[in-house]
Amino acid sequence: MTLKQKLNLSNYSKLIVATAMLCFAGLVSAGNKPKLILQITVDQFRGDMPTRHYSQLGEGGLKYLLDNGVVYKNAHHAHANTETIVGHVTLATGAHPSAHGMIGNIWFDRSTGVTAYNIEDPSYKLLTANADVDASTEIDPTQKAASSDGRSPVSILTTTFSDELSSLTAGKAKVFGISVKDRGAVSMAGHSGKAFWFSKASNEFVTSSYYYEKYPQWVVDWNAKKLPQQYSGKAWELMHPKDSYLFGDRDDQEWEVDLAGYGRTFPHKFDTTENKYFSTYLTISPAGDELTVAFAKATIDAENLGGDDITDFLGVSLSATDYIGHFFGPSSLESEDNILRLDRSLKDLLAHVEKTVGLDNTLIVLSSDHGGPEAPGYLNSMGIPTGYVSPDSWDKQPAIDRIKKKFRISGKLIDAYDHPYVYLSNEVINNKKIDLLALETAVVEELIRLPGVSAAVSSTALERGLLADNYITRAVSHNYHPKRSGNVYVVFDPGWFINDLDGLSAAVVHGSPWAYDTFVPIIFAGHNLKPRTISRRVHTVDVAPTLSNIVGANPPSGASGNVLLEVVE
Numbered sequence: 377m378t379l380k381q382k383l384n385l386s387n388y389s390k391l392i393v394a395t396a397m398l399c400f401a402g403l404v405s406a407g408n409k410p411k412l413i414l415q416i417t418v419d420q421f422r423g424d425m426p427t428r429h430y431s432q433l434g435e436g437g438l439k440y441l442l443d444n445g446v447v448y449k450n451a452h453h454a455h456a457n458t459e460t461i462v463g464h465v466t467l468a469t470g471a472h473p474s475a476h477g478m479i480g481n482i483w484f485d486r487s488t489g490v491t492a493y494n495i496e497d498p499s500y501k502l503l504t505a506n507a508d509v510d511a512s513t514e515i516d517p518t519q520k521a522a523s524s525d526g527r528s529p530v531s532i533l534t535t536t537f538s539d540e541l542s543s544l545t546a547g548k549a550k551v552f553g554i555s556v557k558d559r560g561a562v563s564m565a566g567h568s569g570k571a572f573w574f575s576k577a578s579n580e581f582v583t584s585s586y587y588y589e590k591y592p593q594w595v596v597d598w599n600a601k602k603l604p605q606q607y608s609g610k611a612w613e614l615m616h617p618k619d620s621y622l623f624g625d626r627d628d629q630e631w632e633v634d635l636a637g638y639g640r641t642f643p644h645k646f647d648t649t650e651n652k653y654f655s656t657y658l659t660i661s662p663a664g665d666e667l668t669v670a671f672a673k674a675t676i677d678a679e680n681l682g683g684d685d686i687t688d689f690l691g692v693s694l695s696a697t698d699y700i701g702h703f704f705g706p707s708s709l710e711s712e713d714n715i716l717r718l719d720r721s722l723k724d725l726l727a728h729v730e731k732t733v734g735l736d737n738t739l740i741v742l743s744s745d746h747g748g749p750e751a752p753g754y755l756n757s758m759g760i761p762t763g764y765v766s767p768d769s770w771d772k773q774p775a776i777d778r779i780k781k782k783f784r785i786s787g788k789l790i791d792a793y794d795h796p797y798v799y800l801s802n803e804v805i806n807n808k809k810i811d812l813l814a815l816e817t818a819v820v821e822e823l824i825r826l827p828g829v830s831a832a833v834s835s836t837a838l839e840r841g842l843l844a845d846n847y848i849t850r851a852v853s854h855n856y857h858p859k860r861s862g863n864v865y866v867v868f869d870p871g872w873f874i875n876d877l878d879g880l881s882a883a884v885v886h887g888s889p890w891a892y893d894t895f896v897p898i899i900f901a902g903h904n905l906k907p908r909t910i911s912r913r914v915h916t917v918d919v920a921p922t923l924s925n926i927v928g929a930n931p932p933s934g935a936s937g938n939v940l941l942e943v944v945e
Contacts (some may be wrong), residue, residue: 564691
């Protein structure tokens with residue numbers, strides 16, 4: 377090759393590099409950033425559920441996302457305790473619970489000696505008086521751990537993507553989180569945004585003094601319309617003829633739960649507002665999502681989300697699948713009809729976004745806080761052995777006596793068992809004569825002898841790197857936070873779980889590290905993305921770093937996930 381040819385090649389290479397740099401600059405320019413990021417989290421939406429009833433879906437909802445988006449078909453949470461707050465905050469932060477600190481819906485607070493509710497904060501009261509005094513604990517027993525109505529994101533220990541978006545834009549980005557559940561809204565809004573959730577006592581969307589001194593007028597006006605009350609005297613009816621459903625012949629399965637007269641068969645009557653369970657019934661039906669979407673649409677309009685070149689953020693967490701899944705199971709006529717109605721609610725939301733912002737100007741990401749198991753009765757009917765675990769029936773005293781005798785403990789051994797953690801007493805932990813590792817190991821050995829227990833993991837052994845590296849220990853490690861986690865993490869056998877939620881029976885309960893609980897959808901759509909289907913394993917911690925990469929923001933402070941290249945290419 378001659379010198380002239382080499383020079384020409386060099387110039388050509390420079391041209392290629394310069395062109396690439398210009399293209400990259402164009403991609404990250406303000407004009408190419410999305411005007412709105414819409415993060416949709418469907419509660420207890422296992423990874424197979426978006427496509428399970430694909431042939432029955434309409435146009436413009438789930439089908440729009442599945443057919444036009446980047447679909448990750450093998451996405452999982454990597455932490456062990458697959459509960460609502462844990463998954464929501466993981467999606468919001470790109471961090472594992474070991475960093476963001478939300479290790480469960482509840483945990484034992486050693487400093488106070490009581491069980492804490494994840495986002496409770498007495499410093500920030502609800503703006504609506506008595507909005508927490510209702511029947512909500514009957515379908516959400518974790519709320520019973522809360523001793524006040526105060527709510528805030530202060531217990532989330534790392535930044536969220538929405539926080540980083542606010543920082544990037546000098547606070548000019550508008551950030552909102554909306555859900556039936558307080559923890560679903562607060563986690564999506566992060567520390568810098570505004571959160572609204574549904575009060576079953578007042579039948580309104582409410583917030584706390586962390587976010588506002590008083591309600592914006594548009595919220596007052598929306599609540600004054602009393603949309604929830606329009607369901608009074610009505611019922612949850614099937615969308616289509618019963619024989620068109622996969623589970624059309626299974627409307628009354630013995631493991632389904634009749635909560636306070638709501639029934640196990642269609643139609644499920646809401647009764648009237650005079651019934652103290654009226655608002656509870658709404659949330660165990662597609663009506664909960666319909667109300668959430670209606671409030672989200674009002675937020676878009678009132679706050680002019682996506683109305684300028686500064687990227688805004690709207691997190692919408694839809695809770696109906698979770699409540700319906702708990703009481704009827706994912707393989708039920710109720711769950712099937714709910715997915716079809718969820719599809720319709722998503723269509724309604726996306727159509728409004730198209731009208732106001734434009735889907736090409738909006739980046740959508742849909743995922744879930746966790747999956748969920750099948751009801752043991754459903755699997756048993758097909759010859760698959762599963763069942764319920766009953767810790768109350770365990771004969772624990774002999775094991776406790778053996779351990780106390782071995783380690784010469786005269787006082788209390790255990791302060792709390794807030795599943796999945798066993799918390800040893802402070803008296804034992806602070807006793808320097810006791811080898812904590814040896815004591816935890818003894819507790820582990822006793823626990824794994826109990827029926828239904830697959831594994832137990834010592835936190836001290838985990839901290840010291842003494843355990844074999846496997847799927848379970850990695851998941852438990854991702855869940856471990858030294859100030860909030862207990863001494864021993866308990867894992868039940870695959871397919872087995874406690875069906876008692878603080879005295880309330882349930883068909884299914886999630887929260888395990890097994891695949892049915894970790895498997896969730898991750899779908900990015902809108903903003904001119906090219907449709908792709910990806911089958912490699914990815915994780916929910918990848919979502920927030922990907923969003924940060926797209927807008928040019930810092931990754932959230934505890935983020936450990938990878939940027940999903942198919943979305944940013």
